[in-house]
Every structure is written in C-alpha cells, then in structure tokens.
Amino acid sequence: MYDVIIIGSGPAGMTAAIYAARACLDTLLLERQPMGGGQMLNTAEVDNYPAVSDIGGFELGKKFMEHVEKLGIRQVTEDVKSVECTGEVKKVVTDKGTYEAMNLIYAAGASHRTLGVEGEEKFRGRGVSYCATCDGAFFRGKAVAVIGGGDTALEDALFLSKGCEKVYLVHRRDTFRGAKTLQNRVMEAGNIEIVLEAEVEKITGGETVEAVEVLLKAKGEKKSLAVEGVFLAVGIMPQVELLKGQVEFDENGYVLAGEDCRTSAVGVYAAGDVRSKKLRQIITAAADGANAVADIVKE
Numbered sequence: 391m392y393d394v395i396i397i398g399s400g401p402a403g404m405t406a407a408i409y410a411a412r413a414c415l416d417t418l419l420l421e422r423q424p425m426g427g428g429q430m431l432n433t434a435e436v437d438n439y440p441a442v443s444d445i446g447g448f449e450l451g452k453k454f455m456e457h458v459e460k461l462g463i464r465q466v467t468e469d470v471k472s473v474e475c476t477g478e479v480k481k482v483v484t485d486k487g488t489y490e491a492m493n494l495i496y497a498a499g500a501s502h503r504t505l506g507v508e509g510e511e512k513f514r515g516r517g518v519s520y521c522a523t524c525d526g527a528f529f530r531g532k533a534v535a536v537i538g539g540g541d542t543a544l545e546d547a548l549f550l551s552k553g554c555e556k557v558y559l560v561h562r563r564d565t566f567r568g569a570k571t572l573q574n575r576v577m578e579a580g581n582i583e584i585v586l587e588a589e590v591e592k593i594t595g596g597e598t599v600e601a602v603e604v605l606l607k608a609k610g611e612k613k614s615l616a617v618e619g620v621f622l623a624v625g626i627m628p629q630v631e632l633l634k635g636q637v638e639f640d641e642n643g644y645v646l647a648g649e650d651c652r653t654s655a656v657g658v659y660a661a662g663d664v665r666s667k668k669l670r671q672i673i674t675a676a677a678d679g680a681n682a683v684a685d686i687v688k689e
C-alpha cells in the first residue's frame with residue numbers, strides 16, 4: 391500500500407514525484423514509456439522554462455528524470471489498464487500487476503489531435519507525421535507543410551525550416567494563437583511560406599504524400615501545395631479514458647480540478663495537461679505536480 395501512486399512521468403508526474411519524495415511519502419511512479427518526459431521529448435527547443443534557456447525538450451526531460459532518480463523514487467515501466475477511484479483505497483491495474491494507494495495523482499498528459507481529412511490515415515507514416523522532431527530528418531532538402539497555428543505548429547515550422555527546402559505553414563484563421571516571439575521568428579525565416587485562412591481538404595499522393603489540397607477561404611479558391619511531408623500540429627487531447635465515469639470533466643473533456651488539482655473523487659488528483667486550466671506549459675504542469683502533493687500532505 392503506497393501513500394501515493396503517480397500515473398505518468400511528464401513534467402507534472404515527475405514534479406509530483408520529487409515533491410512526494412521530499413515529503414517522505416511512500417510513492418510509486420508509473421509510466422508506460424521506457425523514458426520519462428512526456429511531450430517534452432518531442433519538443434525541439436524549450437525557451438520558456440526558467441533557468442535553462444535554449445534547451446532541447448529531450449535534454450530537459452532527461453534533467454527532470456535525473457532529479458527523480460536521485461531522490462530514489464520507485465519507478466516502474468508498465469501500462470495502466472484501469473484505475474479505481476472510488477473508495478478510500480485507490481486501485482491501479484497495469485499489464486503486469488495491481489497496486490494500491492491512499493492517493494492517486496493522474497498525470498497521463500495528452501496526445502495529438504487528428505485532423506480527420508481524406509488521406510490523413512492512408513499516408514500516416516508515409517508522409518503524414520505528428521512529430522517534427524521525430525520525423526523531420528526524413529524530409530531533409532524537401533518541401534513540407536505544417537498544419538496549425540499554435541505554439542507547436544510554429545515551433546515545428548521553425549525546426550523543419552532548418553533542414554527542409556521549403557515549409558508551408560497552413561493555418562485556418564488569419565492570426566496565430568502561438569507565442570509572438572515564435573511568430574516573429576517564423577516571419578524572419580527565409581523558407582517558411584505562411585498560408586492563412588486555409589482549410590486543408592485532403593492529402594494526396596501515390597505510395598507517399600505528394601500534395602496537400604487547401605481551400606483559401608477568403609478567395610474561395612483551391613490550391614495544391616506540392617509537398618512530401620505533412621506535419622499535423624492541430625492541438626492535443628487529454629488522455630483521460632481511464633477516468634471516464636469516475637470523475638467530473640469540463641465541456642472540452644479535461645478533468646475538472648482547481649489549482650489544488652483535487653478532482654471530484656476524494657484522494658484523486660489531476661495534474662498537468664489532463665486538468666481543466668488556461669495555460670498548458672511545462673511550468674504549469676510542474677506547478678500542478680507540486681500543488682497536488684502539497685494538498686495530500688495537508689490532508
């Protein structure tokens with residue numbers, strides 16, 4: 391029986407583990423991937439985490455992990471199959487065993503959203519990608535398109551512009567929601583062409599991607615962008631399947647919890663990108679991990 395089980399070792403889960411260790415809580419950190427870090431691992435560059443400017447996401451994830459390891463927290467690489475949130479004792483069933491704890495910090499993070507257009511599924515892994523840092527090298531010297539207007543799309547476009555001949559940044563509106571500094575850098579890059587108010591209609595090709603067909607909404611015209619890669623950066627979806635029916639959610643599917651990360655189930659906390667909140671960044675995920683443990687200690 392643990393004091394706390396943490397599910398997920400992104401910045402929220404790892405910070406929770408660090409705070410739990412410092413509070414001398416008997417803690418188990420569960421993560422299905424062999425390497426902790428979550429979405430950080432797929433981020434080319436992180437320039438808004440204090441004290442470590444200009445750091446790669448992979449490297450930052452490694453630093454978090456080293457900190458967790460130094461504190462001797464028990465970690466297991468197992469895939470969580472179900473959780474039981476009701477009742478005083480929380481039960482977590484994985485592909486390898488069953489664990490029990492008095493508290494559960496659910497920090498499973500988010501996965502990429504799909505666009506749902508023709509060709510997306512057909513060309514997945516054959517030109518369609520959701521991870522620029524993972525797959526960008528396959529498109530060295532080629533033309534690619536990035537779809538989206540948030541931080542991820544802007545960062546992906548910048549990352550790809552370093553190795554690709556040309557990057558089309560296709561966004562459905564006339565303004566980006568991503569950080570202004572990233573927008574400025576995108577404008578300055580010589581090989582990024584911004585295509586605004588453009589709706590992706592389909593991704594086409596033979597064996598692999600050859601083009602993205604877009605509708606330029608303001609002009610009412612269709613345009614075909616000749617590309618070999620399409621990077622979809624149209625947002626994230628919280629990984630909350632395991633909690634369905636057990637806690638309350640907001641209208642967008644995030645777990646309802648305040649700054650203390652308490653969910654509607656007593657002893658169950660939602661931390662990081664799964665939680666209903668305004669700003670989803672590494673630093674706010676880390677803050678959630680700290681707040682959740684502080685609340686457990688206070689109880």
Ligand code: NAP
Nearest residue numbers: 438538539540541542543562563567623624625626670671
């Ligand atoms: P996001 O901020 O939700 O942006 C998603 C983008 O995709 C939006 O521009 C959205 O358009 C567009 N989009 C959504 N559905 C679409 C559709 N069906 N067709 C076309 N376009 C569509 O997602 P994100 O960029 O992945 O970022 C997720 C969170 O992580 C954010 O909170 C972000 O700030 C954070 N993040 C932070 C950093 C960093 O700090 N370094 C890096 C990456 C991500 P609209 O604008 O029209 O809605």
